Amino acid sequence: xxxxxxxxxxxxxxxxxxxxxxxxxxxxxxxxxxxxxxxxxxxxxxxxxxxxxxxxxxxxxxxxxxxxxxxxxxxxxxxxxxxxxxxxxxxxxxxxxxxxxxxxxxxxxxxxxxxxxxxxxxxxxxxxxxxxxxxxxxxxxxxxxxxxxxxxxxxxxxxxxxxxxxx
Numbered sequence: 001x002x003x004x005x006x007x008x009x010x011x012x013x014x015x016x017x018x019x020x021x022x023x024x025x026x027x028x029x030x031x032x033x034x035x036x037x038x039x040x041x042x043x044x045x046x047x048x049x050x051x052x053x054x055x056x057x058x059x060x061x062x063x064x065x066x067x068x069x070x071x072x073x074x075x076x077x078x079x080x081x082x083x084x085x086x087x088x089x090x091x092x093x094x095x096x097x098x099x100x101x102x103x104x105x106x107x108x109x110x111x112x113x114x115x116x117x118x119x120x121x122x123x124x125x126x127x128x129x130x131x132x133x134x135x136x137x138x139x140x141x142x143x144x145x146x147x148x149x150x151x152x153x154x155x156x157x158x159x160x161x162x163x164x165x166x167x
Contacts, residue, residue: 018063025059 033047 014063014067017066018059021063021066022056022059025055025062 033043036043036046038046
């Protein structure tokens with residue numbers, strides 16, 4: 001926690017944030033000031049009298065929420081940076097340890113890649129054979145359809161000739 005508090009960025013003071021929040025919350029003060037007539041003090045007194053009630057506690061609550069939100073954001077960003085830095089250190093340490101050790105992961109990965117390539121080649125061959133068989137079957141079907149059409153045409157011609165000879 002000490003590291004977190006030491007690495008905090010400079011932030012605007014609480015009073016400045018409170019004043020800005022108060023001005024944003026009581027924005028009608030400025031519209032009444034601009035619309036009033038007279039010198040500066042008359043305008044200021046008119047604006048404060050038209051404002052109604054001053055909500056100090058509500059503005060203080062919003063200012064605290066802004067500060068807590070800023071603190072939470074900075075804390076989570078600090079923790080994430082710290083986690084990333086520690087993860088990089090761990091990775092570098094692991095890689096340094098493995099420099100001289102036999103690494104069988106790469107060999108296993110290459111074996112799996114070779115087997116996958118072989119399976120892909122076999123699958124492509126099976127696909128080519130299946131496409132060839134399908135095309136052959138379609139050719140046979142079309143030739144049978146043509147023969148059937150020719151036979152139907154011959155039957156129709158014979159039927160016509162028999163009907164003409166019977167008359």
